[in-house]
Amino acid sequence: MRIEQHPILDFKNGNKVKFTFQGRELEGYEGETIASALHAAGIRTMRESAHLHRPRGLFCNIGNCSSCLMVVNGESNVRVCVERLREGMVVETQKGKGELK
């Protein structure tokens, strides 16, 4: 969900871009993070933990904690809280530790 009106902030969004999450086509803004675009689409679960297979989402949002690792364009362990969204990105849930290519 995006904020429509804010008393002191004016959000300057970049161009609209299309990307996919689990094969589903979504829209976001260039320059925002992948995590931000997913949250705007109501998606908060990003990966599955390695041992207990529990759902994991965003925690620190500053590229520090590794809670939000996903597979982006086939590359595992991408911190989607700091990775910027670009046109045509293929974003997938990561299960466990991810595969090294």
Add this chain to the structure above:
Amino acid sequence: MKHREIAIIGGGPAGLAAALRAANLGARVLLIDRSDYLGGQLIKQTHRFFGSKEQRASERGIDIARELAAGVTANEKIQVMTEATALGYYEDGVLLVEHHNKITAVKPDRLIIATGGAEKNLMFPNNDLPGIYGAGAVQTLVNVFGVKPGKKVLMVGAGNIGVIVSYQLLQAGVEVAAIIEAAPRIGAYWVHAAKVVRAGVPIYTRHTIKRAYGEQEVSGATIVQLDENLQPVPGTEKDIDADVICLSVGLTPLTELLWQAGCQMIFVPELGGNVPLRNEFLETSVPGIYVAGDVAGIEEASAAMMEGALAGLNAAASLGYTSESLASDRKNVLAQLAGLRSGPVGEKIRKGLAQAML
């Protein structure tokens, strides 16, 4: 191998202030940050700062970040390297930096470590469910990207960050169900706490979170009252409906690089965890390594800027750079820091710092 007079790790308030002061004295500076922008966590701070004019009071963090970053970028003595991660600092004085999938070796005469802090987690069942965030994480989402984390928030912690982020969530049109605080009193500045209470948000002191619930994502939490010994009082459990839980239970210094570089460390709870021992010049036990900001002990951004200024002046002065006003500049920064840490608000910090001196 690149040679630099001063390398600074971290482009937040401390690192930026350090770069500007060191460069203004004449030193050539390399500023490294792992993000793709400068300003660190200032960029999400939309509230007005406290303090005096020199401490940027009544300015907003986002504006201070913009100004400092512009000053650094325009300064020809400062080379900025963003999207660059410092990997390690070794006995021969070499710093390894990963930048765009390449490793670069830098040999700085002085190193200022200003890596900041990270939010702490809290132990309770289901604390790993999606929808449970650090309060700062939600602040970034809301204030930087204009995106809501959910519909209804339970805030855990009534310190400055918890209360300010609650207010900013309200500004963004997100409902705040309640703020809970384990301590018997609100830790935040009263002016902020009064604002959220006026907006109808209840603040429950002496309360903690017992467990979160929800299947794939969080859908609520059970909170419970605490007695004088911080033990749960049976029968006082209350369910709070919330699809977002924000943890605002303090920060801890990001000290990996200091440990790796062999700096002597000490655990000081008042400063947020393990911190480097340092002398009055902010130099650690490893000669030539200085620290500034949250990595040296969790404080506010205004203190981080002052420590950055001090570390920048001291590192440059130790290389022989000087100016007519060096002594008075240094004295002025020290006076600012003393001011920020004065009174009952600064008591915890003063107690913590007293334990961390070399």
